Amino acid sequence: MHIAAHGFEAVELFATRAHFDYHDNQAIGRLAEWLSDTRLELHSLHAPIFEGMKNGRWVGSFSNASGNEKRRAAAIAETRVALDVARRIPYRFLVVHLGMPSAEIEATQASPLRDNQPDAARRSLEDIVGLAAEVGVRVAVEVIPNPLSGAASLVRLIEDELEGVDAGICLDYGHAHLMGDLGEAIETISGHLWTTHVHDNGGRRDDHLVPFAGTIDWDAAMMETQKIGYDGVLMLEVADTGNPVDVLQRSARARERLEQTFVTF
Secondary structure, three states: OHHHHOOOOEEEEEOOOOOOOOOOHHHHHHHHHHHHHHOOEEEEEEOOOEEEEEOOEEEEEOOOOOOOHHHHHHHHHHHHHHHHHHHOOOOOEEEEOOOOOHHHHHHHOOOHHHHOOHHHHHHHHHHHHHHHHHOOOEEEEEOOOOOOOOHHHHHHHHHHHOOOOOEEEEEEHHHHHHHOOHHHHHHHOOOOEEEEEEOEOOOOOOOOEOOOOOOOOHHHHHHHHHHOOOOOOOOEOOOOOOOHHHHHHHHHHHHHHHHHHOOOO
């Protein structure tokens, strides 16, 4: 109820079983009731990327870009289950990570060649788009810090390698800021931007701060976003600091500031 009470109209759900058990029909039913009671729209669902978190680190990661076919197939299988949620609760976009963030690979000392294979990523995206079409969902690939998923890499993938595959981009402002020039990233994905993740950081860590709490120039970012013609949802993706109501209050204030520079919110 607090989310709607603070003026938000749409949400994105993170499909990780430690947060929301997308395998559980009863959990899906409860979610449907909650959305109906609050009159919130399920705008998007984030495809599974791990089973849970412990001490801030991923546990049981999924990589749809793995060179290990068994591991890649497991990631696709989990994504299929998450897409089945749309059979009971319609949503517009499935947000997909291609492979693993570079920081997670470094933290686990895994091989980037194993988990971030370009050919495996392309095949997985083709598979996922096909599965999503069956339930009326569109796939937006997220800008994340790895070689597969920078703004320019995703545009090349969509324009040059995915013949007849209907996929777009989810611009994660915080991730793009970590990867370099946010304004350049916004311009690069023009024409492919379908949805967003909005959060801030200090330029070094993926902190998921409330906008204006980090070093992103939000006036410039919103101007660039309007310039490319995007008028869709700005989906806040901020960290839980232990007091959800406080986070909502700060997020609502940030939304008001963003509205001053971005007319459609």
